[in-house]
Amino acid sequence: MCLGVPGKILEMWDDPTGMTMGRVSFGGIVKEVCLATTPEAEVGQYVVVHVGFAISTIDEEEAERVFGYLEEMGELAELEIAEEGEAASA
């Protein structure tokens, strides 16, 4: 129940009470979703949807970070070794 699922916004509109709604595709399955608290969302963007409600938009740049983290970590480790080396020789 508690799962949020990323989906792509296909269409957006305001319903009669002024609430922003949208049609969102989850790998082909399309559902109507409330977009009231993600005002930055646009058609074509991805949102995380939980029980018919968008809770956040997906940041495309940040989405890559999981693939670069180990390199970041590796670089830091090397920097630390370098620092220790410098400290030892100083």
Next chain:
Amino acid sequence: MKYVDEYRDEASARRYLDALGRITTRPWYIMEICGGQTHTVVKAGIDRLIPENVQLVHGPGCPVCVTSLELIDKALAIARRPEVIFTSFGDMIRVPGSGADLLSVKAEGGDVRIVYSPLDAVKIAAANPDRQVVFFAVGFETTAPANAMSVVRARDLGLKNYSILSSQVLVPPAMEAILGAPGNLVQGFLAAGHVCAVMGYWEYGPIAEKYRIPVVVTGFEPLDLLQGITMAVAALEEGRHGVENQYSRAVTYEGNTRAQALIQQVFEVGDRKWRGIGEIPMSGLSLREEFAAFDAERRFQVEAITAEESAECIAGDILRGLKKPHECPAFGTRCTPDRPLGAPMVSAEGACAAYYQYGRTV
């Protein structure tokens, strides 16, 4: 599916497992709070692939599992009323109360309906003005904005026949209850990514500081979990504490401020009973006085119902991470997903159900 499949990539997973193996020198206990994460961990076998020294402890983050017996009995009493259409997420339907579950109430003629969203329950209310429509509003902070929105919408539409039975619970007080309990093993947390998508992670700084532990906001795909575990172990090995964000594609420090305002508008924080754990101070959300007309407990006068939990189910120890499901004597014998004794065997996010489904008996 975009933003899903790429986070299941095996080669990347291998690299994380190698890195974890290299940095782990001592035993560590890390709790993943969210049941959705527990499900991924057990399904992908992550707990078996990571170094033996790193123990994943499964937390209380399954709303179905922690909804108190009392509240289930209240739900059953309301659902039995002839004028009521009782709506709920699918996984609440089979959670045993003291005597029955919602499914058996339905079999006896109660009008119990499964909905995907609380907003669907509001639609049902609008379409059935001569019936009372009640939504069983369970969930963590993730679900709270949708539940709050359903109440605001019902008000804006002028509906007099919609109400919710609130079992909203909050994660940070539960973390403190776990960390402060005698016998606590947990040394670091993977915080639930979708709770943080709504709430941000500013709430966790003081907890990380007070208990001097790392807290890593983590997503739900296998690679997210592997990165979250790696970040937590790296912090533990280096003696660092504080909050880090693995799930930055969906979570910011502030979180979704509009959703937070919506929750604030409709709900207020109060004490709440957790199934198997007991009362945790300031850990639940109830409707504000202003929205009292939408409170099913008051509308149907079920406040007085109380209940005793089954003695055999050790869900309390499981939800606090003190025991694993297969250590329960009833696991897989007297308690199975078809005949659950306790709530963690019902929901796919429950630790007992995940262990049963993926054949974990040792």
